[in-house]
Amino acid sequence: MEKKGQRKNWNRGEYNFLIDSDLELYKNNKKDYFYGMAQQTDHFKKVISHAKEYGFVFPSSEIYDGLSAVYDYAQNGSALKNNIREYWWKSMTQLNENIVGIDAAIFMHPTTWKASGHVDAFNDPLIDNKLSKKRYRADVLVEDYVAKIETKMEKEITKAAKRFGDSFDEAQFKATNPRVLGYQETANAILKRLGQSLEKEDLADVKALIEELEIACPESGSRDWTDVKQFNLMFGTKLGASADSAMDLYLRPETAQGIFVNFLNVQKTGRMKLPFGIAQTGKAFRNEIVARQFIFRMREFEQMEMQFFIPPGTQKEWYEHWKETRLNWHHNLGLGKENYRFHDHEKLAHYADAASDIEFRFPFGFKELEGIHSRTDFDLSSHEKFTGKKLQYFDPERNENYVPYVVETSIGLDRMFLAVFSNALTEEVLEDGSSRTVLKLPPALSPTKVAVLPLVKKDGLPELARSVVDELKWSFSTNYDEKDAVGRRYRRQDALGTPYCITVDHQSLEDQTVTLRERDSMKQERIAIKDLKSEISEHVSLEGLMRKL
Numbered sequence: 019m020e021k022k023g024q025r026k027n028w029n030r031g032e033y034n035f036l037i038d039s040d041l042e043l044y045k046n047n048k049k050d051y052f053y054g055m056a057q058q059t060d061h062f063k064k065v066i067s068h069a070k071e072y073g074f075v076f077p078s079s080e081i082y083d084g085l086s087a088v089y090d091y092a093q094n095g096s097a098l099k100n101n102i103r104e105y106w107w108k109s110m111t112q113l114n115e116n117i118v119g120i121d122a123a124i125f126m127h128p129t130t131w132k133a134s135g136h137v138d139a140f141n142d143p144l145i146d147n148k149l150s151k152k153r154y155r156a157d158v159l160v161e162d163y164v165a166k167i168e169t170k171m172e173k174e175i176t177k178a179a180k181r182f183g184d185s186f187d188e189a190q191f192k193a194t195n196p197r198v199l200g201y202q203e204t205a206n207a208i209l210k211r212l213g214q215s216l217e218k219e220d221l222a223d224v225k226a227l228i229e230e231l232e233i234a235c236p237e238s239g240s241r242d243w244t245d246v247k248q249f250n251l252m253f254g255t256k257l258g259a260s261a262d263s264a265m266d267l268y269l270r271p272e273t274a275q276g277i278f279v280n281f282l283n284v285q286k287t288g289r290m291k292l293p294f295g296i297a298q299t300g301k302a303f304r305n306e307i308v309a310r311q312f313i314f315r316m317r318e319f320e321q322m323e324m325q326f327f328i329p330p331g332t333q334k335e336w337y338e339h340w341k342e343t344r345l346n347w348h349h350n351l352g353l354g355k356e357n358y359r360f361h362d363h364e365k366l367a368h369y370a371d372a373a374s375d376i377e378f379r380f381p382f383g384f385k386e387l388e389g390i391h392s393r394t395d396f397d398l399s400s401h402e403k404f405t406g407k408k409l410q411y412f413d414p415e416r417n418e419n420y421v422p423y424v425v426e427t428s429i430g431l432d433r434m435f436l437a438v439f440s441n442a443l444t445e446e447v448l449e450d451g452s453s454r455t456v457l458k459l460p461p462a463l464s465p466t467k468v469a470v471l472p473l474v475k476k477d478g479l480p481e482l483a484r485s486v487v488d489e490l491k492w493s494f495s496t497n498y499d500e501k502d503a504v505g506r507r508y509r510r511q512d513a514l515g516t517p518y519c520i521t522v523d524h525q526s527l528e529d530q531t532v533t534l535r536e537r538d539s540m541k542q543e544r545i546a547i548k549d550l551k552s553e554i555s556e557h558v559s560l561e562g563l564m565r566k567l
């Protein structure tokens with residue numbers, strides 16, 4: 019009892035100002051309390067409906083009312099997803115001569131997951147609200163609470179920036195403003211305590227923290243919580259026809275193990291020398307306690323992972339190298355450097371000696387997009403123990419055999435899709451007062467690179483436009499559209515993120531020139547049909563994007 023009382027003082031005393039204002043916010047708008055400011059929620063709603071309306075993402079089996087947290091990528095979504103995957107795949111395997119790619123099966127021998135630690139430790143702490151009967155991840159409830167504090171901090175900074183104008187020094191303001199410092203200190207203290215409790219598996223303290231912060235169920239507003247329990251996230255299935263001979267299997271919860279079990283095969287057949295990497299993209303499955311926020315947290319999702327095998331003792335330097343390289347890969351897309359930050363882990367997974375997330379500013383706040391983990395020799399050593407087979411490398415320079423250490427980069431393709439898509443979706447008010455919705459995707463990632471539009475559906479313009487498509491389709495994904503007024507067709511292509519529209523008009527018949535319209539600036543220029551390919555490819559090619567890395 020006494021202990022609990024003391025903790026309550028910690029909460030109501032030192033952090034009083036925060037808790038009261040949060041309660042106020044909570045009372046005013048229960049849902050927004052957890053899911054971010056109203057404005058962010060609005061943008062997020064638009065992202066979800068735009069994705070559906072323009073053929074990017076559909077709920078799975080929608081005619082049966084969908085399946086919770088499972089989504090299908092539609093005609094434009096699958097193209098965007100493929101382009102993101104290709105940007106990652108080529109940046110890894112084509113630009114690095116010491117990184118090769120594989121494609122391992124989703125099913126793996128079940129002992130793999132014993133060795134990797136997933137059977138015993140791939141758990142999330144769950145908590146139920148007694149009134150609403152809703153289930154939550156206890157750590158996410160606390161992290162969402164902290165995200166609220168960060169949103170407030172940002173609001174203070176934005177307010178001050180407006181007040182001080184050009185003379186505003188953000189770094190100095192953050193370092194000296196008492197309110198901002200208070201928020202920061204509170205956020206740090208909460209995360210630290212959460213990390214320590216999870217590390218020690220002290221689930222009673224995680225519950226105590228939720229109670230002290232007076233976190234309420236977003237559905238019911240009730241603070242009546244059950245104890246926190248661990249829940250294993252792996253999906254089980256069976257292999258084999260008859261019940262007695264069937265073998266219990268798991269759907270892989272990460273792609274990484276397919277790389278580890280193939281380490282020696284790849285090293286030997288590829289005659290790879292350390293340091294070298296193995297990359298892989300593919301589906302992973304997790305029975306998430308609360309799957310939500312659209313494609314941010316799904317039960318079936320796709321990962322892009324790279325395991326970099328290194329000599330023991332060099333992990334710090336490679337960890338820093340991959341942190342920097344991966345952040346640069348993100349920055350290169352031009353979504354705004356201010357939308358990324360690192361979050362170094364307090365609580366390390368069972369396999370890691372250092373770990374950091376690259377967080378992105380999603381419409382609901384900063385959240386993990388990618389993880390960079392120094393995994394030591396945990397996985398290979400453990401597979402050695404469970405198989406009795408050596409998974410070692412002979413290092414000619416050191417003249418010794420050892421189990422390599424590993425630095426991993428692991429990114430969710432669906433989260434990357436959401437990052438790119440939500441960042442790109444823009445509402446613009448034009449000079450004439452009208453507005454347009456434009457998906458400002460990095461051109462190299464756009465599903466369609468060029469739309470070809472005959473000005474009218476007669477006088478031989480459709481035929482000439484078709485011949486332009488027939489010429490360009492060898493180099494770019496193209497779209498032919500002759501329906502509606504040309505202005506409406508531009509808007510449609512803007513909403514799909516198509517970087518260029520080509521308009522074929524009567525002058526085209528005479529001098530073989532067309533109008534080339536650029537999506538973001540809406541600038542139009544007259545250009546010879548024969549120059550289209552080189553002009554467009556300069557701006558939309560994956561090569562162009564990768565050359566900036």
Ligand code: ATP
Binds near residue numbers: 315388
């Ligand atoms: P989180 O803390 O958000 O559950 P995690 O730390 O468990 O994520 P990792 O195991 O490091 O995630 O997986 C690597 C990457 O895979 C994550 O950075 C994320 O982009 C992606 N990912 C993980 N779980 C999901 C999911 N349920 N849906 C979509 N992507 C996911």
